[in-house]
Amino acid sequence: MTHHGSSAPGRIGRRLAPEAHRSNALHPGAWWVWALGLGAAASRTTNPLLIGLLIGVAGYVVAARRTSAPWATSYGAFVKLGLVVIGIRLVFAVVLGSPVPGTHTVVTLPEVPLPDWARGVRIGGRVTAEGLLFALYDGIRLAGLLICVGAANALASPSRLLKSLPGALYEAGVAVVVAMTFAPNLIADVRRLRAARRLRGRPDRGMRGLLQVGLPVLEGALERSVALAAAMDARGFGRSAAVPRRVRVATAVLTLGGLMGVCVGTYGLLTAEGASYGLPVLACGLLAALAGLRLGGRRAVRTRYRPDRWGVRAWLVAGSGLAVAGLTVWAAASDAAALNPGVVPLVAPALPLWPAAAALIGLLPGLVAPVPTGEQAPAPPRAKPPVQLRNPSPTSPEETS
């Protein structure tokens, strides 16, 4: 359908998608569904060309739709992590050998003689091209999965995602949000204090310097959390509605009973003889736990300010991810050979046409998701210029010393 997105992305994209602002923000859940759909597709194949295509699709959408928010830079970190995973997988294949039989020997490492009881384990020895290729395919698949998760991370605001939590879990959500804003503050503190060491004539680099600022940094963090707790309390955090005793008891019974049901049901599903009762018990448990959460939400008096709505664009984004996943699973079932190219004998993988076309459906968000505008980070020019021409730097220069 929209495979030509990459040819003239700017113009077509602008026409289909509005500029992003708060009210048309895409539900973060939609981004996660889309990314997990791509990830599921990537996990169903070992064809490096197909996975490369999926990674490219995810990368294009990230490049086209990410904002300059701090979390948006996490994509690069996930890509690097993916490369590291491939590297580790290859190293293991070289050192520990590979179960894949192969005839093309690349190099023969000296083999470490192991005692009798460690039979089946090998260190060193023959390294075959087939084994390496198999490990490479495997590593690429894992990396693809990671990069898809990274794409979701870069595109969906974590705090907005937490806002979609049910009311009863709200407090846990706040703890996570506070922790997330805390880490950058902590890093800034460490930097500032290490810089301050220089002012006292001590070296500002090296491990010792880091250790010596540890205590002041922790002290500062503690003070800040106490101040934040005071501020949150003074702003009404933790107000709760009066709930009748019966409702509270019902909440506790439903939540605990539900969780127990989930445990029993899962156990039933996993053991051979429990298959008959497993599923119904699991379902009942889940229902009870959800009812408990819902009832527990009554205690919270909170309301939500402008929650993200799940609109047509969210359906399209989520649907494109699901379509990619569904079509790839279907293709894997019908044409397993194309999606899992063999390594024995060595063959060059070919790009299967229809699964590749399916993967390109994942580009849809690059066309329909609202486009972040240039001002997403730096300041727009203020309406009244005389006193307020502030430095729009992300790190205000005042914070340095």
Added chain:
Amino acid sequence: MIRFEDVSVTYEGAAGPTVRGVDLAVPEGELVLLVGPSGVGKSTLLGTVSGLVPHFTGGTLRGRVTVAGRDTRTHKPRELADVVGTVGQDPLAHFVTDTVEDELAYGMESLGLAPDVMRRRVEETLDLLGLAGLRDRPIATLSGGQRQRVAIGSVLTPHPRVLVLDEPTSALDPAAAEEVLAVLQRLVHDLGTTVLMAEHRLERVVQYADQVLLLAASGEPPMLGDPADLMARSPVYPPVVALGRLAGWSPLPLTVRDARRRAGALRDRLADVAPRQGTTAVRRPERPERGSRWARRDRTANGTPAERAPAASVAGLAVRRGRVEALRRVDLTVTPGETVALMGRNGAGKSTLLATLVGLLEPTSGTVRVGGAAPHRTAPRRLIRHVGLVPQEPRDLLYADTVAAECTAADRDADAAPGTCRALVSELLPGIADDTHPRDLSEGQRLALALAIVLTARPPLLLLDEPTRGLDYAAKARLVAILRSLAAEGHAIVLATHDVELAAEIAHRVVILADGEIVADGPTAGVVVSSPSFAPQVTKILAPREWLTVAQVREALAAAEGTP
């Protein structure tokens, strides 16, 4: 609106109550300014209104505080959240979410207001505080004045009837401070909000106050009354009041405008006296012949002043951080014995310039020389002999858990004779015990300790970043005396400050930065007299003559009386 009934607060382990005998009522719709020297319990008194004292801080509260009829003993802070809005000293510690709009909505979400009400109030508040252009901005990218306005906005949205503010303008440049104060006045006038606020920089706020609550000394019962009456007896007062007291005006003027209308006679008396520049401007003190305490030992003592190398020279300096040009084409030379004040709005590049001078930042282009060395390439141990910086937060310099340990470490860092730092501490900060924890010192004392540590290495160039933040007038006067004597001994001093009164007191030269460029550089009197936001109050009152400080006027009057 707020009733204190015989309130006293005692913290655990304290010898006596921090505040005692508070028995008064703050009527609805008034802006009440809490005035007093540091450490008399202003913040404690503010805390009792929001219930954070004693529910959060501990301690014992005797008596009763009621806000809009709710007793703070039985209502926790969160149950007062809909009637009291509190903003503490540091707005950053106040933010829970990460964007402006979410932050404004946070308080209302906690109170469970209906979504359409929240939406309407957020829009109203964005307009009221002029934040509409910033609504989607991450809070971390805002400037100081913007943060303070967001913090005030975030407590305004639940429509509290009382607003409690602790030093809302201390960290702000003059223009941003006026912006915040204009907002407060609008709240009081248009919405009838009761505002209770503590502030050290009285010259900025006293004219807005309907009443003043004076805490003259620790443990004394406070007095509530007319600002002009109480300013006449207050131990802390702004320059306009000082001038009024000196000239014997009654009732005391609180605004520059009132003072100007009354100043006709004073201007006549001063007509044929020129402002003595000695206390403030242009005199470049020659190096004293006697061995100076703090001057660098290894200086070439026999060089004439003209030949002496500048303490710092900056030429064509540019500093970029990411894509932001923090400084552009900056040229600056500081000679020994000279005091330079760097001024300009928050984010103009003052701190960046100081950080570059001390080698914390590398220049992108241009040269920086401090005592002949390029600071960012000099090893820290050598650099501290050339230049010392007292950072905005002096606490960053302090690691040890006692003053004595801090001093020993400073002697070791600077290779100074043992006891050097301690001697400096005793001189700058008399009566501090060796085993005091730096955290227990007041803001002014911590600043003096950090200054002593920096001076231990005898740097010929001394840099101070925003040194008067959180200082009361007495601490400021001590700092001024210390800096003057350092300058007289040949130290070059560069200070970045928003405090126009401080700059008028001690700076020989004022450099104004805007958006990373120097836009004005000249003798203090010449630069500040013509500027509406950087002129000190005395200058504004006695314009067009170039008087800067009350001390100048006092000397001139005394001289005029001595020779009639």
